[in-house]
Amino acid sequence: MDLIWRPLTLDDAPAMAELVAITEKVEPTGEHYDAADLRELLSSPNVDLAGASTSAWDGEQLVASGVVIRRGSADPAHMVRLEALTHPDYRDDALGEHLVSWFAESAKRVHEKAFPGAPLDLHAAAHEDQRWFAGTLERAGFRHLRSFVDMRADLADLPPARPLPPGLEPVPYSGRHDELARLARNAVFAGHWGSAQLTPEMWRHQVSDSKDFRPDLSFLLLSPAGDEVVAFVLSSYFASDEAVTGIRELYVSDVGTRESLRGRGIASALLGYTLEKAKKQGFERSALNVDVDNAQRALGIYEGCGYRTVQTWEGYVLPVT
Structure with a gap:
Protein backbone atom coordinates (compact mmCIF):
# COMPACT_ATOMS: atom_id res chain seq x y z
CA MET A 1 0.00 0.00 0.00
CA PHE A 142 5.10 1.38 26.17
CA ARG A 143 3.94 0.30 29.62
CA HIS A 144 0.43 0.70 30.98
CA LEU A 145 0.97 2.76 34.13
CA ARG A 146 -2.32 4.46 34.89
CA SER A 147 -6.08 4.29 34.37
CA PHE A 148 -8.48 7.20 33.97
CA VAL A 149 -12.25 7.11 33.96
CA ASP A 150 -14.86 9.25 32.27
CA MET A 151 -17.70 10.05 34.67
CA ARG A 152 -21.13 11.54 34.03
CA ALA A 153 -23.79 13.10 36.22
CA ASP A 154 -27.46 13.41 35.35
CA LEU A 155 -28.35 16.97 36.34
CA ALA A 156 -32.00 16.03 36.77
CA ASP A 157 -31.05 13.74 39.65
CA LEU A 158 -28.38 15.54 41.64
CA PRO A 159 -27.78 14.94 45.36
CA PRO A 160 -28.23 18.03 47.56
CA ALA A 161 -25.24 20.37 47.19
CA ARG A 162 -23.07 20.79 50.26
CA PRO A 163 -22.90 24.33 51.67
CA LEU A 164 -19.66 26.25 51.38
CA PRO A 165 -17.92 27.25 54.61
CA PRO A 166 -18.92 30.72 55.89
CA GLY A 167 -16.98 33.55 54.32
CA LEU A 168 -16.31 31.78 51.02
CA GLU A 169 -18.48 33.09 48.20
CA PRO A 170 -18.12 31.78 44.61
CA VAL A 171 -17.35 34.33 41.92
CA PRO A 172 -17.73 33.65 38.19
CA TYR A 173 -14.49 33.54 36.22
CA SER A 174 -13.43 36.72 34.43
CA GLY A 175 -10.34 37.84 32.55
CA ARG A 176 -8.93 39.65 35.55
CA HIS A 177 -8.59 36.26 37.26
CA ASP A 178 -6.44 34.68 34.53
CA GLU A 179 -3.09 34.77 36.28
CA LEU A 180 -4.42 34.01 39.77
CA ALA A 181 -6.37 31.03 38.41
CA ARG A 182 -3.38 29.75 36.44
CA LEU A 183 -1.13 29.91 39.49
CA ALA A 184 -3.75 28.14 41.60
CA ARG A 185 -4.20 25.37 39.03
CA ASN A 186 -0.45 24.85 38.73
CA ALA A 187 -0.05 24.74 42.52
CA VAL A 188 -2.94 22.30 43.05
CA PHE A 189 -1.84 19.90 40.32
CA ALA A 190 1.90 20.06 41.03
CA GLY A 191 3.01 16.50 41.68
CA HIS A 192 -0.11 14.91 40.18
CA TRP A 193 0.83 12.02 37.93
CA GLY A 194 1.13 13.12 34.29
CA SER A 195 0.44 16.78 35.05
CA ALA A 196 2.64 19.63 33.83
CA GLN A 197 2.69 23.35 34.55
CA LEU A 198 0.65 25.54 32.21
CA THR A 199 2.45 28.61 30.85
CA PRO A 200 0.48 31.88 30.47
CA GLU A 201 0.37 31.30 26.70
CA MET A 202 -0.94 27.77 27.08
CA TRP A 203 -3.45 28.89 29.73
CA ARG A 204 -4.96 31.38 27.33
CA HIS A 205 -5.15 28.81 24.54
CA GLN A 206 -6.47 25.94 26.64
CA VAL A 207 -8.66 27.84 29.09
CA SER A 208 -9.51 31.53 28.99
CA ASP A 209 -9.41 32.09 25.21
CA SER A 210 -10.72 28.68 24.20
CA LYS A 211 -13.91 28.81 22.14
CA ASP A 212 -15.42 26.14 24.41
CA PHE A 213 -14.61 27.66 27.81
CA ARG A 214 -17.64 28.70 29.89
CA PRO A 215 -16.52 31.46 32.28
CA ASP A 216 -20.12 31.90 33.47
CA LEU A 217 -20.10 28.28 34.66
CA SER A 218 -16.54 28.34 36.01
CA PHE A 219 -16.33 29.47 39.62
CA LEU A 220 -13.53 30.61 41.89
CA LEU A 221 -13.12 31.08 45.62
CA LEU A 222 -10.80 33.96 46.47
CA SER A 223 -8.75 34.63 49.58
CA PRO A 224 -10.09 37.37 51.89
CA ALA A 225 -7.63 39.85 50.38
CA GLY A 226 -8.63 38.81 46.86
CA ASP A 227 -5.01 38.17 45.91
CA GLU A 228 -5.19 34.38 45.58
CA VAL A 229 -7.54 31.76 44.15
CA VAL A 230 -7.99 29.14 46.86
CA ALA A 231 -10.40 26.82 45.00
CA PHE A 232 -11.81 26.55 41.50
CA VAL A 233 -14.08 24.68 39.10
CA LEU A 234 -13.39 25.24 35.39
CA SER A 235 -15.95 24.18 32.78
CA SER A 236 -16.41 23.91 29.03
CA TYR A 237 -19.25 23.19 26.63
CA PHE A 238 -18.62 21.31 23.38
CA ALA A 239 -21.25 22.14 20.78
CA SER A 240 -19.89 19.37 18.54
CA ASP A 241 -20.89 16.79 21.16
CA GLU A 242 -24.44 18.11 21.42
CA ALA A 243 -24.72 18.14 17.61
CA VAL A 244 -24.19 14.35 17.63
CA THR A 245 -25.80 13.27 20.91
CA GLY A 246 -28.59 15.82 21.27
CA ILE A 247 -27.58 16.20 24.93
CA ARG A 248 -26.42 19.51 26.39
CA GLU A 249 -23.45 18.52 28.52
CA LEU A 250 -21.14 20.61 30.70
CA TYR A 251 -17.60 19.28 30.78
CA VAL A 252 -15.75 19.99 34.03
CA SER A 253 -12.08 20.14 33.11
CA ASP A 254 -10.52 21.10 36.46
CA VAL A 255 -11.52 21.00 40.11
CA GLY A 256 -9.07 21.98 42.81
CA THR A 257 -8.53 23.29 46.33
CA ARG A 258 -5.26 24.60 47.71
CA GLU A 259 -3.67 22.24 50.20
CA SER A 260 -4.23 24.51 53.21
CA LEU A 261 -8.03 24.27 52.78
CA ARG A 262 -8.42 20.59 51.91
CA GLY A 263 -10.53 18.31 54.07
CA ARG A 264 -13.36 20.84 54.54
CA GLY A 265 -15.59 19.67 51.68
CA ILE A 266 -14.85 22.79 49.62
CA ALA A 267 -14.32 20.97 46.31
CA SER A 268 -17.60 19.06 46.71
CA ALA A 269 -19.49 22.20 47.64
CA LEU A 270 -18.12 24.31 44.79
CA LEU A 271 -18.72 21.55 42.24
CA GLY A 272 -22.27 21.05 43.51
CA TYR A 273 -22.85 24.80 43.24
CA THR A 274 -21.58 24.72 39.64
CA LEU A 275 -23.84 21.83 38.66
CA GLU A 276 -26.90 23.55 40.09
CA LYS A 277 -26.08 26.66 38.05
CA ALA A 278 -25.61 24.54 34.93
CA LYS A 279 -28.96 22.84 35.48
CA LYS A 280 -30.68 26.23 35.67
CA GLN A 281 -29.10 27.15 32.34
CA GLY A 282 -30.59 24.11 30.62
CA PHE A 283 -27.71 21.67 30.79
CA GLU A 284 -28.85 18.07 31.10
CA ARG A 285 -25.64 16.31 32.00
CA SER A 286 -22.09 16.90 33.19
CA ALA A 287 -18.95 14.92 32.44
CA LEU A 288 -15.34 14.83 33.63
CA ASN A 289 -12.25 12.63 33.52
CA VAL A 290 -10.23 11.59 36.55
CA ASP A 291 -7.20 9.49 37.46
CA VAL A 292 -8.50 6.52 39.47
CA ASP A 293 -5.41 6.72 41.72
CA ASN A 294 -5.71 10.47 42.34
CA ALA A 295 -3.99 11.26 45.63
CA GLN A 296 -6.79 13.58 46.78
CA ARG A 297 -9.43 10.81 46.46
CA ALA A 298 -11.16 12.78 43.73
CA LEU A 299 -13.14 9.77 42.54
CA GLY A 300 -15.07 9.68 45.82
CA ILE A 301 -15.66 13.44 45.72
CA TYR A 302 -17.19 13.17 42.26
CA GLU A 303 -19.33 10.19 43.19
CA GLY A 304 -20.68 12.22 46.11
CA CYS A 305 -21.71 14.92 43.62
CA GLY A 306 -23.68 12.45 41.52
CA TYR A 307 -21.10 11.32 38.95
CA ARG A 308 -20.84 7.69 37.88
CA THR A 309 -18.10 5.95 35.88
CA VAL A 310 -19.02 5.21 32.25
CA GLN A 311 -15.74 4.19 30.58
CA THR A 312 -11.99 3.86 31.06
CA TRP A 313 -8.88 5.21 29.36
CA GLU A 314 -5.48 3.58 29.82
CA GLY A 315 -2.34 5.69 30.17
CA TYR A 316 0.83 4.35 28.50
CA VAL A 317 4.38 5.61 29.01
CA LEU A 318 7.69 5.01 27.28
CA PRO A 319 10.87 6.55 28.78
CA VAL A 320 13.26 7.61 26.01
CA THR A 321 17.02 7.73 26.41
Whole structure:
Protein backbone atom coordinates (compact mmCIF):
# COMPACT_ATOMS: atom_id res chain seq x y z
CA MET A 1 0.00 0.00 0.00
CA ASP A 2 1.55 3.28 -1.13
CA LEU A 3 0.61 6.03 1.29
CA ILE A 4 1.82 9.60 1.11
CA TRP A 5 3.12 10.89 4.46
CA ARG A 6 3.40 14.61 5.15
CA PRO A 7 2.97 17.08 8.05
CA LEU A 8 -0.55 18.23 8.90
CA THR A 9 -1.77 21.75 8.15
CA LEU A 10 -4.70 23.70 9.55
CA ASP A 11 -6.49 23.07 6.25
CA ASP A 12 -6.55 19.36 7.11
CA ALA A 13 -8.96 19.90 10.01
CA PRO A 14 -12.08 18.86 7.99
CA ALA A 15 -10.37 15.64 6.86
CA MET A 16 -9.38 14.92 10.47
CA ALA A 17 -12.97 15.49 11.61
CA GLU A 18 -14.12 12.98 9.00
CA LEU A 19 -11.55 10.46 10.25
CA VAL A 20 -12.66 11.02 13.86
CA ALA A 21 -16.26 10.25 12.86
CA ILE A 22 -15.18 7.07 11.04
CA THR A 23 -13.17 5.75 13.99
CA GLU A 24 -15.93 6.69 16.45
CA LYS A 25 -18.34 4.32 14.66
CA VAL A 26 -15.94 1.41 15.25
CA GLU A 27 -14.61 2.35 18.69
CA PRO A 28 -17.11 4.64 20.43
CA THR A 29 -15.35 6.90 22.91
CA GLY A 30 -18.12 9.48 23.28
CA GLU A 31 -15.82 12.20 21.94
CA HIS A 32 -16.98 14.10 18.86
CA TYR A 33 -14.71 16.66 17.23
CA ASP A 34 -15.65 18.93 14.37
CA ALA A 35 -13.23 20.84 12.15
CA ALA A 36 -13.25 23.89 14.42
CA ASP A 37 -12.32 21.75 17.45
CA LEU A 38 -9.40 20.17 15.60
CA ARG A 39 -8.22 23.46 14.17
CA GLU A 40 -8.02 24.81 17.73
CA LEU A 41 -6.03 21.73 18.82
CA LEU A 42 -3.60 22.09 15.92
CA SER A 43 -3.19 25.81 16.70
CA SER A 44 -1.89 25.11 20.20
CA PRO A 45 1.31 26.97 21.12
CA ASN A 46 2.66 23.57 22.21
CA VAL A 47 2.22 22.08 18.73
CA ASP A 48 4.74 22.52 15.91
CA LEU A 49 2.74 21.41 12.89
CA ALA A 50 5.62 21.59 10.43
CA GLY A 51 8.09 19.71 12.63
CA ALA A 52 5.99 17.57 14.96
CA SER A 53 2.94 16.35 13.08
CA THR A 54 2.42 13.71 10.42
CA SER A 55 -0.37 12.35 8.29
CA ALA A 56 -0.87 9.47 5.85
CA TRP A 57 -2.98 9.90 2.73
CA ASP A 58 -4.42 7.38 0.28
CA GLY A 59 -5.21 9.75 -2.55
CA GLU A 60 -7.56 12.36 -1.09
CA GLN A 61 -8.40 10.19 1.96
CA LEU A 62 -6.70 10.91 5.28
CA VAL A 63 -6.04 7.49 6.83
CA ALA A 64 -3.72 8.26 9.77
CA SER A 65 -2.34 11.19 11.72
CA GLY A 66 0.01 11.83 14.58
CA VAL A 67 0.80 14.91 16.67
CA VAL A 68 3.53 15.40 19.28
CA ILE A 69 2.56 17.94 21.95
CA ARG A 70 5.29 19.38 24.15
CA ARG A 71 4.56 20.28 27.77
CA GLY A 72 5.15 23.44 29.76
CA SER A 73 7.58 21.91 32.26
CA ALA A 74 9.97 18.99 32.72
CA ASP A 75 9.56 18.14 36.40
CA PRO A 76 10.46 15.36 36.99
CA ALA A 77 10.49 14.62 33.24
CA HIS A 78 9.27 16.18 30.01
CA MET A 79 6.06 14.20 29.51
CA VAL A 80 5.46 14.69 25.80
CA ARG A 81 1.87 13.86 24.80
CA LEU A 82 1.10 11.84 21.69
CA GLU A 83 -2.17 12.00 19.75
CA ALA A 84 -2.98 9.54 16.97
CA LEU A 85 -5.83 8.66 14.60
CA THR A 86 -5.91 5.64 12.30
CA HIS A 87 -8.59 4.56 9.83
CA PRO A 88 -9.88 1.06 10.77
CA ASP A 89 -9.32 -0.25 7.23
CA TYR A 90 -5.65 0.70 7.25
CA ARG A 91 -4.55 -0.71 10.58
CA ASP A 92 -1.69 -3.16 10.24
CA ASP A 93 1.67 -3.78 11.91
CA ALA A 94 3.62 -1.80 9.30
CA LEU A 95 1.57 1.36 9.76
CA GLY A 96 1.63 1.01 13.54
CA GLU A 97 5.39 0.56 13.59
CA HIS A 98 5.87 3.56 11.30
CA LEU A 99 3.70 5.71 13.54
CA VAL A 100 5.39 4.86 16.85
CA SER A 101 8.86 5.17 15.28
CA TRP A 102 7.91 8.62 14.00
CA PHE A 103 6.57 9.54 17.45
CA ALA A 104 9.85 8.62 19.13
CA GLU A 105 12.07 10.53 16.70
CA SER A 106 9.85 13.60 16.55
CA ALA A 107 9.47 13.72 20.33
CA LYS A 108 13.25 13.71 20.71
CA ARG A 109 13.55 16.73 18.41
CA VAL A 110 10.78 18.59 20.26
CA HIS A 111 12.37 17.72 23.59
CA GLU A 112 15.85 18.91 22.64
CA LYS A 113 14.44 22.31 21.70
CA ALA A 114 12.34 22.66 24.85
CA PHE A 115 14.19 20.91 27.71
CA PRO A 116 17.61 19.65 26.59
CA GLY A 117 19.23 17.38 29.15
CA ALA A 118 16.00 16.63 31.05
CA PRO A 119 14.50 13.12 31.11
CA LEU A 120 11.96 12.46 28.35
CA ASP A 121 8.81 10.31 28.66
CA LEU A 122 6.32 9.64 25.88
CA HIS A 123 2.70 9.63 27.11
CA ALA A 124 -0.22 8.20 25.15
CA ALA A 125 -3.78 7.24 26.06
CA ALA A 126 -5.98 4.50 24.65
CA HIS A 127 -9.70 4.08 25.27
CA GLU A 128 -10.69 0.68 26.66
CA ASP A 129 -12.04 -0.26 23.21
CA GLN A 130 -9.01 0.97 21.24
CA ARG A 131 -7.26 -2.38 21.33
CA TRP A 132 -5.28 -1.97 18.08
CA PHE A 133 -3.66 1.24 19.28
CA ALA A 134 -3.03 -0.20 22.75
CA GLY A 135 -1.39 -3.26 21.19
CA THR A 136 0.73 -1.06 18.93
CA LEU A 137 1.97 0.89 21.95
CA GLU A 138 2.70 -2.26 23.95
CA ARG A 139 4.68 -3.86 21.11
CA ALA A 140 6.76 -0.67 20.94
CA GLY A 141 7.67 -0.97 24.62
CA PHE A 142 5.10 1.38 26.17
CA ARG A 143 3.94 0.30 29.62
CA HIS A 144 0.43 0.70 30.98
CA LEU A 145 0.97 2.76 34.13
CA ARG A 146 -2.32 4.46 34.89
CA SER A 147 -6.08 4.29 34.37
CA PHE A 148 -8.48 7.20 33.97
CA VAL A 149 -12.25 7.11 33.96
CA ASP A 150 -14.86 9.25 32.27
CA MET A 151 -17.70 10.05 34.67
CA ARG A 152 -21.13 11.54 34.03
CA ALA A 153 -23.79 13.10 36.22
CA ASP A 154 -27.46 13.41 35.35
CA LEU A 155 -28.35 16.97 36.34
CA ALA A 156 -32.00 16.03 36.77
CA ASP A 157 -31.05 13.74 39.65
CA LEU A 158 -28.38 15.54 41.64
CA PRO A 159 -27.78 14.94 45.36
CA PRO A 160 -28.23 18.03 47.56
CA ALA A 161 -25.24 20.37 47.19
CA ARG A 162 -23.07 20.79 50.26
CA PRO A 163 -22.90 24.33 51.67
CA LEU A 164 -19.66 26.25 51.38
CA PRO A 165 -17.92 27.25 54.61
CA PRO A 166 -18.92 30.72 55.89
CA GLY A 167 -16.98 33.55 54.32
CA LEU A 168 -16.31 31.78 51.02
CA GLU A 169 -18.48 33.09 48.20
CA PRO A 170 -18.12 31.78 44.61
CA VAL A 171 -17.35 34.33 41.92
CA PRO A 172 -17.73 33.65 38.19
CA TYR A 173 -14.49 33.54 36.22
CA SER A 174 -13.43 36.72 34.43
CA GLY A 175 -10.34 37.84 32.55
CA ARG A 176 -8.93 39.65 35.55
CA HIS A 177 -8.59 36.26 37.26
CA ASP A 178 -6.44 34.68 34.53
CA GLU A 179 -3.09 34.77 36.28
CA LEU A 180 -4.42 34.01 39.77
CA ALA A 181 -6.37 31.03 38.41
CA ARG A 182 -3.38 29.75 36.44
CA LEU A 183 -1.13 29.91 39.49
CA ALA A 184 -3.75 28.14 41.60
CA ARG A 185 -4.20 25.37 39.03
CA ASN A 186 -0.45 24.85 38.73
CA ALA A 187 -0.05 24.74 42.52
CA VAL A 188 -2.94 22.30 43.05
CA PHE A 189 -1.84 19.90 40.32
CA ALA A 190 1.90 20.06 41.03
CA GLY A 191 3.01 16.50 41.68
CA HIS A 192 -0.11 14.91 40.18
CA TRP A 193 0.83 12.02 37.93
CA GLY A 194 1.13 13.12 34.29
CA SER A 195 0.44 16.78 35.05
CA ALA A 196 2.64 19.63 33.83
CA GLN A 197 2.69 23.35 34.55
CA LEU A 198 0.65 25.54 32.21
CA THR A 199 2.45 28.61 30.85
CA PRO A 200 0.48 31.88 30.47
CA GLU A 201 0.37 31.30 26.70
CA MET A 202 -0.94 27.77 27.08
CA TRP A 203 -3.45 28.89 29.73
CA ARG A 204 -4.96 31.38 27.33
CA HIS A 205 -5.15 28.81 24.54
CA GLN A 206 -6.47 25.94 26.64
CA VAL A 207 -8.66 27.84 29.09
CA SER A 208 -9.51 31.53 28.99
CA ASP A 209 -9.41 32.09 25.21
CA SER A 210 -10.72 28.68 24.20
CA LYS A 211 -13.91 28.81 22.14
CA ASP A 212 -15.42 26.14 24.41
CA PHE A 213 -14.61 27.66 27.81
CA ARG A 214 -17.64 28.70 29.89
CA PRO A 215 -16.52 31.46 32.28
CA ASP A 216 -20.12 31.90 33.47
CA LEU A 217 -20.10 28.28 34.66
CA SER A 218 -16.54 28.34 36.01
CA PHE A 219 -16.33 29.47 39.62
CA LEU A 220 -13.53 30.61 41.89
CA LEU A 221 -13.12 31.08 45.62
CA LEU A 222 -10.80 33.96 46.47
CA SER A 223 -8.75 34.63 49.58
CA PRO A 224 -10.09 37.37 51.89
CA ALA A 225 -7.63 39.85 50.38
CA GLY A 226 -8.63 38.81 46.86
CA ASP A 227 -5.01 38.17 45.91
CA GLU A 228 -5.19 34.38 45.58
CA VAL A 229 -7.54 31.76 44.15
CA VAL A 230 -7.99 29.14 46.86
CA ALA A 231 -10.40 26.82 45.00
CA PHE A 232 -11.81 26.55 41.50
CA VAL A 233 -14.08 24.68 39.10
CA LEU A 234 -13.39 25.24 35.39
CA SER A 235 -15.95 24.18 32.78
CA SER A 236 -16.41 23.91 29.03
CA TYR A 237 -19.25 23.19 26.63
CA PHE A 238 -18.62 21.31 23.38
CA ALA A 239 -21.25 22.14 20.78
CA SER A 240 -19.89 19.37 18.54
CA ASP A 241 -20.89 16.79 21.16
CA GLU A 242 -24.44 18.11 21.42
CA ALA A 243 -24.72 18.14 17.61
CA VAL A 244 -24.19 14.35 17.63
CA THR A 245 -25.80 13.27 20.91
CA GLY A 246 -28.59 15.82 21.27
CA ILE A 247 -27.58 16.20 24.93
CA ARG A 248 -26.42 19.51 26.39
CA GLU A 249 -23.45 18.52 28.52
CA LEU A 250 -21.14 20.61 30.70
CA TYR A 251 -17.60 19.28 30.78
CA VAL A 252 -15.75 19.99 34.03
CA SER A 253 -12.08 20.14 33.11
CA ASP A 254 -10.52 21.10 36.46
CA VAL A 255 -11.52 21.00 40.11
CA GLY A 256 -9.07 21.98 42.81
CA THR A 257 -8.53 23.29 46.33
CA ARG A 258 -5.26 24.60 47.71
CA GLU A 259 -3.67 22.24 50.20
CA SER A 260 -4.23 24.51 53.21
CA LEU A 261 -8.03 24.27 52.78
CA ARG A 262 -8.42 20.59 51.91
CA GLY A 263 -10.53 18.31 54.07
CA ARG A 264 -13.36 20.84 54.54
CA GLY A 265 -15.59 19.67 51.68
CA ILE A 266 -14.85 22.79 49.62
CA ALA A 267 -14.32 20.97 46.31
CA SER A 268 -17.60 19.06 46.71
CA ALA A 269 -19.49 22.20 47.64
CA LEU A 270 -18.12 24.31 44.79
CA LEU A 271 -18.72 21.55 42.24
CA GLY A 272 -22.27 21.05 43.51
CA TYR A 273 -22.85 24.80 43.24
CA THR A 274 -21.58 24.72 39.64
CA LEU A 275 -23.84 21.83 38.66
CA GLU A 276 -26.90 23.55 40.09
CA LYS A 277 -26.08 26.66 38.05
CA ALA A 278 -25.61 24.54 34.93
CA LYS A 279 -28.96 22.84 35.48
CA LYS A 280 -30.68 26.23 35.67
CA GLN A 281 -29.10 27.15 32.34
CA GLY A 282 -30.59 24.11 30.62
CA PHE A 283 -27.71 21.67 30.79
CA GLU A 284 -28.85 18.07 31.10
CA ARG A 285 -25.64 16.31 32.00
CA SER A 286 -22.09 16.90 33.19
CA ALA A 287 -18.95 14.92 32.44
CA LEU A 288 -15.34 14.83 33.63
CA ASN A 289 -12.25 12.63 33.52
CA VAL A 290 -10.23 11.59 36.55
CA ASP A 291 -7.20 9.49 37.46
CA VAL A 292 -8.50 6.52 39.47
CA ASP A 293 -5.41 6.72 41.72
CA ASN A 294 -5.71 10.47 42.34
CA ALA A 295 -3.99 11.26 45.63
CA GLN A 296 -6.79 13.58 46.78
CA ARG A 297 -9.43 10.81 46.46
CA ALA A 298 -11.16 12.78 43.73
CA LEU A 299 -13.14 9.77 42.54
CA GLY A 300 -15.07 9.68 45.82
CA ILE A 301 -15.66 13.44 45.72
CA TYR A 302 -17.19 13.17 42.26
CA GLU A 303 -19.33 10.19 43.19
CA GLY A 304 -20.68 12.22 46.11
CA CYS A 305 -21.71 14.92 43.62
CA GLY A 306 -23.68 12.45 41.52
CA TYR A 307 -21.10 11.32 38.95
CA ARG A 308 -20.84 7.69 37.88
CA THR A 309 -18.10 5.95 35.88
CA VAL A 310 -19.02 5.21 32.25
CA GLN A 311 -15.74 4.19 30.58
CA THR A 312 -11.99 3.86 31.06
CA TRP A 313 -8.88 5.21 29.36
CA GLU A 314 -5.48 3.58 29.82
CA GLY A 315 -2.34 5.69 30.17
CA TYR A 316 0.83 4.35 28.50
CA VAL A 317 4.38 5.61 29.01
CA LEU A 318 7.69 5.01 27.28
CA PRO A 319 10.87 6.55 28.78
CA VAL A 320 13.26 7.61 26.01
CA THR A 321 17.02 7.73 26.41
